[in-house]
Amino acid sequence: MRVLVLALAIVLQLAPGGSAAAEYTIVVSAMKFGPVPAGLRAGDTVVWRNDDMFRHTATARDGSFDVDLPPGTSASVVAGEPGSYEFFCKFHPGMTGTLVVGP
Numbered sequence: 402m403r404v405l406v407l408a409l410a411i412v413l414q415l416a417p418g419g420s421a422a423a424e425y426t427i428v429v430s431a432m433k434f435g436p437v438p439a440g441l442r443a444g445d446t447v448v449w450r451n452d453d454m455f456r457h458t459a460t461a462r463d464g465s466f467d468v469d470l471p472p473g474t475s476a477s478v479v480a481g482e483p484g485s486y487e488f489f490c491k492f493h494p495g496m497t498g499t500l501v502v503g504p
């Protein structure tokens with residue numbers, strides 16, 4: 402019984418109410434980045450999922466992230482400093498988007 406109470410306390414500590422980080426997925430398909438999440442905040446996770454048969458990247462112009470996405474894979478980044486981040490694909494420079502991170 403004591404073990405159970407201890408485990409519960411740890412779970413509550415890891416999930417503080419109200420400020421839990423969110424996770425968003427940006428799907429890459431048909432040589433395009435899908436919609437970027439609105440309301441993204443520092444500490445949230447962005448999952449990039451490549452549904453294409455081609456390799457892509459999600460590369461920030463300011464170098465703050467560079468995600469390699471072989472076909473059929475996913476990778477994630479945690480949103481850092483609030484701001485606006487333009488990104489593109491290294492292999493297909495016409496593929497672009499902007500992530501906006503709020504405080």
Ligand SMILES: [Cu+2]
Binds near residue numbers: 455490491496
């Ligand atoms: Cu690409």
